[in-house]
Amino acid sequence: xxxxxxxxxxxxxxxxxxxxxxxxxxxxxxxxxxxxxxxxxxxxxxxxxxxxxxxxxxxxxxxxxxxxxxxxxxxxxxxxxxxxxxxxxxxxxxxxxxxxxxxxxxxxxxxxxxxxxxxxxxxxxxxxxxxxxxxxxxxxxxxxxxxxxxxxxxxxxxxxxxxxxxxxxxxxxxxxxxxxxxxxxxxxxxxxxxxxxxxxxxxxxxxxxxxxxxxxxxxxxxxxxxxxxxxxxxxxxxxxxxxxxxxxxxxxxxxxxxxxxxxxxxxxxxxxxxxxxxxxxxxxxxxxxxxxxxxxxxxxxxxxxxxxxxxxxxxxxxxxxxxxxxxxxxxxxxxxxxxxxxxxxxxxxxxxxxxxxxxxxxxxxxxxxxxxxxxxxxxxxx
Amino acid sequence: xxxxxxxxxxxxxxxxxxxxxxxxxxxxxxxxxxxxxxxxxxxxxxxxxxxxxxxxxxxxxxxxxxxxxxxxxxxxxxxxxxxxxxxxxxxxxxxxxxxxxxxxxxxxxxxxxxxxxxxxxxxxxxxxxxxxxxxxxxxxxxxxxxxxxxxxxxxxxxxxxxxxxxxxxxxxxxxxxxxxxxxxxxxxxxxxxxxxxxxxxxxxxxxxxxxxxxxxxxxxxxxxxxxxxxxxxxxxxxxxxxxxxxxxxxxxxxxxxxxxxxxxxxxxxxxxxxxxxxxxxxxxxxxxxxxxxxxxxxxxxxxxxxxxxxxxxxxxxxxxxxxxxxxxxxxxxxxxxxxxxxxxxxxxxxxxxxx
Numbered sequence: 162x163x164x165x166x167x168x169x170x171x172x173x174x175x176x177x178x179x180x181x182x183x184x185x186x187x188x189x190x191x192x193x194x195x196x197x198x199x200x201x202x203x204x205x206x207x208x209x210x211x212x213x214x215x216x217x218x219x220x221x222x223x224x225x226x227x228x229x230x231x232x233x234x235x236x237x238x239x240x241x242x243x244x245x246x247x248x249x250x251x252x253x254x255x256x257x258x259x260x261x262x263x264x265x266x267x268x269x270x271x272x273x274x275x276x277x278x279x280x281x282x283x284x285x286x287x288x289x290x291x292x293x294x295x296x297x298x299x300x301x302x303x304x305x306x307x308x309x310x311x312x313x314x315x316x317x318x319x320x321x322x323x324x325x326x327x328x329x330x331x332x333x334x335x336x337x338x339x340x341x342x343x344x345x346x347x348x349x350x351x352x353x354x355x356x357x358x359x360x361x362x363x364x365x366x367x368x369x370x371x372x373x374x375x376x377x378x379x380x381x382x383x384x385x386x387x388x389x390x391x392x393x394x395x396x397x398x399x400x401x402x403x404x405x406x407x408x409x410x411x412x413x414x415x416x417x418x419x420x421x422x423x424x425x426x427x428x429x430x431x432x433x434x435x436x437x438x439x440x441x442x443x444x445x446x447x448x449x450x451x452x453x454x455x456x457x458x459x460x461x462x463x464x465x466x467x468x469x470x471x472x473x474x475x476x477x478x479x480x481x482x483x484x485x486x487x488x489x490x491x492x493x494x495x496x497x498x499x500x501x502x503x504x505x506x507x508x509x510x511x512x513x514x515x516x517x518x519x520x521x522x523x524x525x526x527x528x529x530x531x532x533x534x535x536x537x538x539x540x541x542x543x
Numbered sequence: 544x545x546x547x548x549x550x551x552x553x554x555x556x557x558x559x560x561x562x563x564x565x566x567x568x569x570x571x572x573x574x575x576x577x578x579x580x581x582x583x584x585x586x587x588x589x590x591x592x593x594x595x596x597x598x599x600x601x602x603x604x605x606x607x608x609x610x611x612x613x614x615x616x617x618x619x620x621x622x623x624x625x626x627x628x629x630x631x632x633x634x635x636x637x638x639x640x641x642x643x644x645x646x647x648x649x650x651x652x653x654x655x656x657x658x659x660x661x662x663x664x665x666x667x668x669x670x671x672x673x674x675x676x677x678x679x680x681x682x683x684x685x686x687x688x689x690x691x692x693x694x695x696x697x698x699x700x701x702x703x704x705x706x707x708x709x710x711x712x713x714x715x716x717x718x719x720x721x722x723x724x725x726x727x728x729x730x731x732x733x734x735x736x737x738x739x740x741x742x743x744x745x746x747x748x749x750x751x752x753x754x755x756x757x758x759x760x761x762x763x764x765x766x767x768x769x770x771x772x773x774x775x776x777x778x779x780x781x782x783x784x785x786x787x788x789x790x791x792x793x794x795x796x797x798x799x800x801x802x803x804x805x806x807x808x809x810x811x812x813x814x815x816x817x818x819x820x821x822x823x824x825x826x827x828x829x830x831x832x833x834x835x836x837x838x839x840x841x842x843x844x845x846x847x848x849x850x851x852x853x854x855x856x857x858x859x860x861x862x863x864x865x866x867x868x869x870x871x872x873x874x875x876x877x878x879x880x881x882x883x884x885x886x887x888x889x890x891x892x893x894x895x896x897x898x
Contacts, residue, residue, distance in 0.1 A: 162762050162765050162766050162769070164796070165796075165800065167800060167803065167804055167807075169607075169807050169811060177898055180896075180898055242896070246892045420892075423888075423891070424888030424889065424891055424892075425888060426888075427883055427884055427887065427888040427891060428887060428888040430884055431884065432884055432885050432887070433884070433885075434880060434881065434884045436877060438880065438884075439876070439877045439879075439880030439881045439884060440873050440876045440877045440880055441876075441880070442876075442879075442880040442883060442884060443823070443827065443875065443876030443877055443878065443879030443880030443881075443883070444827065444831070444872070444876045444879075444880075446824070446879050446880070446883055446891070446895075447805065447823070447824045447827040447828045447831075447875070447876060447879060448801070448828065449895060450805060450808060450821075450824045450828075450895055451801040451802070451804045451805040451808070451824065451828045452801065452804075453895060453896070454804035454805065454807060454808050455800060455801065455804045458804070472800075475796065475797050475800050478793070478794075478797050479797040479798075479800070479801055482797075530790070532793075533789065533790040533793035533794070534786070534789065534790075534793075536793035536796055536797070537783075537789035537790070537792060537793050540765075540769055540792060540793070540796060541769060541773065542769065542772060542773065542783040542784070542788075542789050542792065543784070543789065
């Protein structure tokens with residue numbers, strides 16, 4: 162079967178050096194009381210992001226002239242997995258570092274690169290993702306938000322939805338319609354950098370079922386965007402979001418979302434687990450070890466200039482199913498009632514948090530059904 | 544051996560298997576006949592000695608390449624104790640012994656069997672019984688792990704097992720014999736100190752081999768499933784065009800990819816301090832995947848896959864047996880679970896990344 166391949170990767174010495182640096186940084190953060198006992202990596206903490214940027218952990222692969230650190234993807238991989246495993250609050254800079262920055266670096270105007278990338282690297286500039294719309298979730302080709310030409314730029318009208326952290330980010334990259342879709346439905350789409358502080362854009366909060374305010378609806382009303390804020394060329398939007406989504410889908414954030422719960426579960430079960438507890442925990446760890454192996458393989462493929470679309474979809478599908486499985490296993494082997502406000506029982510609180518957020522794991526970044534369609538295409542079935 | 548020569552050898556093996564492991568041969572093996580011609584071809588290609596060092600007369604394949612060879616053997620459902628012979632030959636050569644020709648099997652193959660080694664005159668004698676030894680009656684030699692009264696681990700190479708043993712077969716009709724070795728006498732040079740890799744027994748190595756074989760057999764199941772889904776038409780189109788079928792195969796592909804990654808992990812860890820953990824991960828993950836992939840492959844094939852006419856069963860019956868041999872998933876999962884719980888939650892991450 163030739164449909165996909167996960168080559169073995171050996172992390173180079175500089176990646177292990179970086180691991181030590183990140184761990185030392187996180188130990189200092191912990192000592193200074195900046196990391197809560199059980200943090201969620203997606204927590205939005207601009208001060209943490211600033212310190213991570215100053216320590217050189219953002220824009221790891223980008224050229225030095227734009228504030229980056231000119232290191233390999235494998236080094237970046239180690240930074241991300243160490244941050245996630247520690248539950249460090251990376252939510253502020255995550256999207257900019259993972260996908261928006263790389264898009265601007267590869268396809269943005271010189272002016273945009275000079276103005277924005279160094280600020281991302283410094284941990285001072287945050288991005289949101291402007292892909293989904295009220296009538297265009299999984300079906301991105303149905304995008305209706307439109308940009309029309311005006312003097313010196315474009316006017317955007319329409320709405321984006323499920324825009325995580327738009328109320329706190331500085332920018333988003335919006336996928337908008339600038340022309341006709343054409344027969345394959347993939348034409349006529351273009352990406353623009355939208356400054357969320359400019360007039361013509363309003364943000365409406367949408368509370369999630371856990372009571373949190375992460376995502377939003379973003380409205381554009383004759384929002385003016387200059388020509389040099391276009392990312393890539395007019396009409397290239399589809400192929401760009403496709404490659405961007407490969408970055409979004411392949412990382413360790415697709416199987417480590419609730420890693421802290423696994424660590425809590427192990428401590429809760431204790432050093433002498435019952436047979437069933439040991440079996441279930443061992444099963445989870447075996448799944449996790451395999452996933453990490455798949456994910457490092459993808460980092461190696463990106464480093465080698467390949468575009469691991471099907472492999473990324475596989476990691477996200479298998480990884481997010483693991484994330485969904487974890488709280489279900491935890492509650493089977495430990496008798497505990499999840500509690501949203503029990504400050505005496507860290508495990509009950511962690512379980513509550515994960516159970517309430519779990520539905521999002523297999524939706525964000527591409528639903529599992531979309532991913533399975535992509536995998537099937539890779540297998541030659543579509 | 545250079546990686547270039549390794550890849551030539553692996554390609555040759557793949558072609559040899561494809562050519563010689565025919566449906567007729569597989570059916571003949573199912574009927575209980577030892578496939579001597581196939582063994583001769585495999586031996587002539589040097590595959591049983593793949594993991595024996597070049598200076599000891601072997602091919603000197605790197606362990607990871609040897610594991611790839613076992614995957615190819617699994618893919619082609621080779622009805623021979625090739626994995627057992629490769630491991631036994633490697634261990635016996637590593638212990639300083641001269642590797643005999645012909646198939647070699649090994650044991651103990653499960654946690655409940657142990658063998659004791661006792662002094663007897665100038666030589667030794669064994670005490671104990673082995674269950675479900677692969678090709679235990681057919682193999683020319685049996686390599687066993689046994690401990691002496693002081694607890695030291697030894698390997699002993701027996702000639703053909705004593706006759707009169709219970710012949711058993713697994714779901715794929717591969718022979719799995721019970722060997723009563725009580726009082727079997729061994730000359731002094733047939734017993735050697737176990738090399739580090741086999742110090743704790745043969746279970747881990749056997750589990751590693753079965754994990755690789757399962758990955759190969761799963762790949763075969765997916766190949767059959769994808770081919771059939773694109774060929775078989777119902778309601779005017781190939782069944783692979785239906786989302787329900789697509790998603791079933793996509794899920795199976797995820798299981799296969801995870802199992803392959805876990806098996807890679809163990810192959811890379813060969814001989815390292817992480818070997819035991821990595822093998823446990825590989826056998827547990829591949830075993831779990833095996834059931835899921837076999838189920839999906841059968842579901843895609845409908846009634847046709849439930850016949851002897853379609854060759855899918857050669858792969859799936861092996862998967863159903865191999866997942867339980869050398870320790871089923873729960874055994875390895877429990878080992879992992881006890882290890883990580885004893886170390887505590889904070890120690891898990893360093894254990895996973897090996898740093």
